[in-house]
Amino acid sequence: MQQQLSEAFTIMLTGMITVFVFLTLLLMAMALLRRFAIQPQTDTATSQSSAARETSTDNQRLAAITAAVHAYRRDHE
C-alpha cells in the first residue's frame, strides 16, 4: 500500500512535469513557426484590411447581440 502510494506520487510528478515540458517545447516550436510562416507583404495588406472590415461588422453584431440580451432579460424578469 505504502509502496503503491509512493509509486503513484512519482507518476504524478513525472507525468505533470512531462506534460509541461512537452507543451513548452511545442510553444517554442510555435514561435519558430510563426516567424517561418509570415506571409508575403501583399497578403498581409489584404488580410489587414479584411480584418478591419470584420472588426466593424463585429462591433455591429456585438451591439445587436447586447440589445437582444437586454431585451430578453427585461422580458424574463
Added chain:
Amino acid sequence: MERWLTLWQSTALSAFGWEDAAMMLVGAILLFLAIRKKFEPLLLLPIGFGAILANIPLAGFNEPGGILYYIYVVGIDTGVFPLLIFMGVGAMTDFGPLLANPRTLLLGAAAQFGIFATLFGAIALNAIPGFDFSMQDAAAIAIIGGADGPTAIFLASKLSPDLLGAIAVAAYSYMALVPIIQPPIMKLLTTKAERAVRMEQLRQVGQREKILFPLAVLFLTLLFLPTATPLVGMFCLGNLMREAGVVERLSKTAQNELINIVTIFLGLAVGSKLSAAEFLNVQTLGILALGAVAFAIGTASGVLMAKLMARFSKAPINPLIGAAGVSAVPMAARVVNKVGLDANQSNYLLMHAMGPNVAGVLGSAVAAGILLALVG
C-alpha cells in the same frame, strides 16, 4: 407438459436474474438522461440501448456469435473506433485561437493536473476495504479528468478493459455536467473584478501557419512521446485534412459521416461492457466519485495557472479561460463565456477560451501517452 417446460425455459422471464434487470434499469436511466435531459445524447443513447441489449438473458449479444461481442472486438479491443473519432475531432478543430495566443497552451497543460491527482486519489482509495485498483486501473480512471471521451475509451481499452464501461459512462456523463460542475469552482477561485477582465482581440492566423502546426505537433510527439502518436497522429491527420484546403471531401467525411457511423458502434460497444458482473459493484461508485474529483481539480488548476500567468503578463488575461483547459470542446469554452458575461455583460471570452480548450485536447492526449508509457 414437458414441451411447455422447455418453452418456458427458453423465455427471458424464467432466466431473468435481478442483476440483469438492474443493468437494464441502468440502460433505461442512460436513455432517459440522453432523451429527456439531452446529456451527450449522441453517445448516451447508443450506450444505454447497448446496455439493455447486452443484458437480455439467453440472447447472447455479448458472447462469441453475438453482434455486440464482434463490434467490441473489432472496434474497441483494437482501439480503432476511438482513434477514428479522434481523426474526426481533429477535422473539426480550429487551432486558430491557440496559434494566435500560444501561451494558452500552458493552461491546457495545467488542467491535466486533474488526471494525475486522480491517479494518486484512486490508489489512496485502496485504503478503504472493497477497493482494489491496480496502477493500470488507476491510470484508466484518472484519464476521466481529461474530459475527452475517445481518449478515455482508448486508454481504458488498453489498460483496464474490465472498467471500460464505468469509465466511459462517467466520462461522458461528467462532460454533460460541465456547465454544473465548473461555474462554482471558477467563481470560488476568482474575484468579480478578475472575471470582468477584458482581453485583447486575437490576431489573424495565416493558412500556412495552420497547415504547419499539425505537422509540428506530430514531429514533436514522434520524437519525445511515441506512445501518444496513435491519438495525436490521427488528430493531426484530421486537422491537416481540414486546413490543407485541397481535400475538403475527406475533411467533410471525417467530421460528419465517418464520425457519426463510428459513434453509433462505439456507443453500442461501450454499452455492451455494462454487464452486471463488471458494473454492479462498489468500484463503480468509486470511479464515479473519482471522475467528479478529477474534473474539479482540473478546472481549479487551470484557473489557478491562468491567475499566475495574469500576474506576470503584460497583456491582460482573464483567469476564467483557464477552466477551459480541461478540453470538453466546446462546452467548457461556452461555460467560460457565460460566467464571464455574468461578471461583465459586454465581455465575450468565447474565442479566448477556445485556445486553452483545444490545448486541453492536446494536453490530455499527451497525458494519455505518458500514462501508457509509465504503466502500460
